[in-house]
Amino acid sequence: xxxxxxxxxxQCPCSDAPSQARPSETPTRDIAADQDDDDRTFDPxxxxxxxxxxxxxxxxxxxxxxxxxxxxxxxxEIVTYYCPSCLxxxxxxxxxxxxxxxxxxxxxxxxxxxxxxxxxxxxxxxPNLLAADNTSxxxxxxxxxxxxxxxxxxxxxxxxxxxxxxxxSQLQKLRNGGxxxxxxxxxxxxxxxxxxxxxxxxxxPSNPGSDDVLDVESQFENLRTFYSHQLSESTSAAPGLSMSxxxxxxxxxxxxxxxxxxVGSLDPSKKGLGNSRGRARLGTFREALDTEEGLxxxxxxxxxSISAFKASTLSDLTTTSQRLSQAESHLSNLVSPALHGxxxxxxxxxxxxxxxxxxxxxxxxxxxxxxxKPEPKVASTRFRIRLxxxxxxxxxxxRPLRVxxxxxPPPPDGLLRPLVPAQYLLTFTNPLFEPVKVxxxxxxxxxxxxxxxxTVLCPQFEIDANTDVWDEALKSGSSETSRRRDEGSKxxxxxxxxKIWERGRNWVSIVVEVVPALIKTEGGEELKEDEDVxxxxxxxxxxxxxxxxxxxxGAAPGTGKEVREKRELAYWSALGIGRIGSLGxxx
Amino acid sequence: xxxxxxxxEYIETDTGNKVARKAILVGTQNITLGGKTVIQPEVMIRxxxxxxxxxxxxxxxxxxxxxxxxxxxxFSRGCCLRPPGRFYKGHFTHLPLxxxxxxxxxxxxxxxxxxxxxxxxxxxxxxxxxxATIKDYTRILDGTVVPPYMTxxxxxxxxxxxxxxxxxxxxxxxxxxxxxxLYKTVGNNVQPAPA
Numbered sequence: 076x077x078x079x080x081x082x083x084x085x086q087c088p089c090s091d092a093p094s095q096a097r098p099s100e101t102p103t104r105d106i107a108a109d110q111d112d113d114d115r116t117f118d119p120x121x122x123x124x125x126x127x128x129x130x131x132x133x134x135x136x137x138x139x140x141x142x143x144x145x146x147x148x149x150x151x152e153i154v155t156y157y158c159p160s161c162l163x164x165x166x167x168x169x170x171x172x173x174x175x176x177x178x179x180x181x182x183x184x185x186x187x188x189x190x191x192x193x194x195x196x197x198x199x200x201x202p203n204l205l206a207a208d209n210t211s212x213x214x215x216x217x218x219x220x221x222x223x224x225x226x227x228x229x230x231x232x233x234x235x236x237x238x239x240x241x242x243x244s245q246l247q248k249l250r251n252g253g254x255x256x257x258x259x260x261x262x263x264x265x266x267x268x269x270x271x272x273x274x275x276x277x278x279x280p281s282n283p284g285s286d287d288v289l290d291v292e293s294q295f296e297n298l299r300t301f302y303s304h305q306l307s308e309s310t311s312a313a314p315g316l317s318m319s320x321x322x323x324x325x326x327x328x329x330x331x332x333x334x335x336x337x338v339g340s341l342d343p344s345k346k347g348l349g350n351s352r353g354r355a356r357l358g359t360f361r362e363a364l365d366t367e368e369g370l371x372x373x374x375x376x377x378x379x380s381i382s383a384f385k386a387s388t389l390s391d392l393t394t395t396s397q398r399l400s401q402a403e404s405h406l407s408n409l410v411s412p413a414l415h416g417x418x419x420x421x422x423x424x425x426x427x428x429x430x431x432x433x434x435x436x437x438x439x440x441x442x443x444x445x446x447x448k449p450e451p452k453v454a455s456t457r458f459r460i461r462l463x464x465x466x467x468x469x470x471x472x473x474r475p476l477r478v479x480x481x482x483x484p485p486p487p488d489g490l491l492r493p494l495v496p497a498q499y500l501l502t503f504t505n506p507l508f509e510p511v512k513v514x515x516x517x518x519x520x521x522x523x524x525x526x527x528x529x530t531v532l533c534p535q536f537e538i539d540a541n542t543d544v545w546d547e548a549l550k551s552g553s554s555e556t557s558r559r560r561d562e563g564s565k566x567x568x569x570x571x572x573x574k575i576w577e578r579g580r581n582w583v584s585i586v587v588e589v590v591p592a593l594i595k596t597e598g599g600e601e602l603k604e605d606e607d608v609x610x611x612x613x614x615x616x617x618x619x620x621x622x623x624x625x626x627x628x629g630a631a632p633g634t635g636k637e638v639r640e641k642r643e644l645a646y647w648s649a650l651g652i653g654r655i656g657s658l659g660x661x662x
Numbered sequence: 663x664x665x666x667x668x669x670x671e672y673i674e675t676d677t678g679n680k681v682a683r684k685a686i687l688v689g690t691q692n693i694t695l696g697g698k699t700v701i702q703p704e705v706m707i708r709x710x711x712x713x714x715x716x717x718x719x720x721x722x723x724x725x726x727x728x729x730x731x732x733x734x735x736x737f738s739r740g741c742c743l744r745p746p747g748r749f750y751k752g753h754f755t756h757l758p759l760x761x762x763x764x765x766x767x768x769x770x771x772x773x774x775x776x777x778x779x780x781x782x783x784x785x786x787x788x789x790x791x792x793x794a795t796i797k798d799y800t801r802i803l804d805g806t807v808v809p810p811y812m813t814x815x816x817x818x819x820x821x822x823x824x825x826x827x828x829x830x831x832x833x834x835x836x837x838x839x840x841x842x843x844l845y846k847t848v849g850n851n852v853q854p855a856p857a
Contacts, residue, residue, distance in 0.1 A: 132834035159815040189809040189824040224809035224824045447833050456798045456816050463834035
């Protein structure tokens with residue numbers, strides 16, 4: 076089993092449901108429950124804890140609520156949409172019309188998801204022969220999309236492009252195999268042409284099967300125009316309902332639409348009414364009858380695809396992830412005919428347009444203040460507002476304590492020995508410009524089936540302020556003595572109870588002693604995942620004095636003297652120390 | 663400390679670069695270091711793969727930088743920096759590799775990118791394909807293979823073969839890219855880290 080590097084996770088208070096948002100319920104709770112709540116220690120192994128524990132870097136801090144905020148509880152707002160491949164910003168108006176994919180020339184390989192390059196098919200001309208007149212003109216078409224990672228190219232699906240730019244719009248007009256795909260307008264034009272030349276029979280509603288097969292997008296477009304047309308016609312026919320400008324998306328039109336369907340309802344109680352209403356409009360509303368109106372007969376004959384499967388090898392078939400990425404991008408121009416939304420052969424795959432990415436600002440869920448706001452420009456990596464928890468609460472790092480000559484050499488496998496006391500050094504680093512008082516609390520044994528014993532040798536200490544490095548350097552001579560006095564128990568080489576181990580400019584190290592539990596399973600019972608990890612729940616409470624915030628200062632203007640207020644922050648954290656080995660492993 | 667080396671393992675320049683004597687630098691006249699950069703032993707930097715001057719006929723003699731590196735970069739043991747090459751107007755030519763500040767390259771990684779921004783962490787055993795572009799504040803996890811020509815936007819966490827963006831660098835994680843402290847831990851006479 077791989078050893079585990081120590082970690083510190085911090086619990087966001089948002090997971091404590093009663094403490095947040097619902098103050099009205101608090102008085103109704105009885106005292107016993109309150110008592111229970113106070114005694115309750117945080118269990119990092121509880122299934123819910125998975126969703127509330129975060130490394131310090133992921134946490135934000137609201138300066139108005141004086142509380143930690145996690146990615147789960149902040150409210151996000153999108154600042155900018157951009158393509159992660161060409162790094163172009165996409166205005167949100169385009170997003171509505173064009174969808175959430177890059178509409179330039181950014182594509183991902185449908186086989187391996189690597190980026191696709193537009194490559195000229197023309198072989199580079201021999202420089203010895205054509206050097207003179209070839210220097211000005213670059214490579215010319217046709218162009219293909221090629222993957223530099225798996226060497227897939229759009230030749231495999233029979234697609235070539237005339238121009239090296241605007242691949243998205245070019246691809247929309249091309250089917251796999253290279254035939255052009257008609258847009259709705261082109262199809263209409265063609266139909267008109269056919270009608271005028273007299274080949275009306277082929278497009279007659281009575282034999283829709285002979286019509287060409289539409290892809291999903293055009294079918295939907297046809298259906299929509301057909302029904303909105305039907306709706307406007309029937310509305311104008313009915314005198315009571317003259318709101319002909321109602322779109323198909325309005326709920327009242329939908330209700331009316333449903334009414335038409337209820338005409339032929341089997342419910343006998345409504346029959347009289349339905350018939351009288353229905354008769355008046357029966358002729359006015361009908362279903363789609365041909366391809367132009369959006370009728371598409373299901374292709375139940377799959378013999379063609381079956382024979383294709385017979386002829387193909389395993390490598391011609393798509394994998395689940397490939398099919399998923401095709402479906403995810405719900406490519407309107409995917410395949411024709413639609414294979415029930417899935418492409419089964421690699422020859423039906425299409426290049427995947429790159430999904431857009433966003434820059435987001437974050438708000439505090441309680442006071443709605445912005446706690447993180449990036450620059451809207453894509454190229455900029457700056458933040459206008461960035462209130463991260465790391466600049467408010469102390470960072471905790473964990474290290475095994477090794478005193479030469481006192482501690483035995485560490486086991487080579489990096490596992491903890493069960494029932495053998497081990498000492499660990501917790502280093503708290505203060506990011507604030509004020510000294511903070513830290514109080515720690517842990518349960519004496521860790522929760523869970525295998526209870527390890529935990530002793531914090533110094534649960535209460537003070538960390539000096541995070542002063543300027545230069546200040547420290549300038550007065551290093553004088554501070555040297557004061558620090559030495561405070562050196563803690565390190566000098567003795569043995570950790571003493573109630574004494575810190577070592578202190579620095581803005582950090583303090585203390586010793587935690589653990590006695591790992593013996594991991595023993597009974598009756599062939601399996602260990603649950605990570606049950607052999609020694610994880611200590613620790614309650615950290617920090618106190619400091621800070622300049623009063625703007626609101627309080629404004630309340631007492633002209634007092635002149637500095638207003639200081641006491642701040643306090645308390646939260647649970649989970650310290651992962653290491654994995655516990657078994658007795659047998661260690662011999 | 664294991665990282666502490668016998669005296670004189672590194673050559674320290676006026677601008678604070680620490681270059682291991684056992685590093686293999688080819689074509690040093692085409693390599694620019696911004697200062698305070700650490701190059702560990704067995705690192706290979708191919709400055710000889712500069713823009714081929716044969717094609718442009720003498721015009722390339724002025725500025726022929728193959729690799730330019732910013733400040734506080736750190737190249738771990740066994741990694742390789744190689745300018746990308748490609749066909750351009752019928753000739754095979756190399757293009758410069760540009761790197762910003764605070765770029766960490768892990769052990770045995772191969773970097774052939776065209777541009778790497780600032781505050782980029784490249785893990786162990788990573789391959790970065792030719793002409794790739796990596797923007798600022800990007801973390802590339804161990805064993806990733808970044809395909810050629812790929813663009814990785816800022817604040818991405820990237821992993822996999824081929825690479826894909828698997829996450830975002832959180833707001834509080836920006837300081838972790840700073841390499842000033844790491845710079846102090848190597849050299850000929852380093853201060854021992856606070857115990």
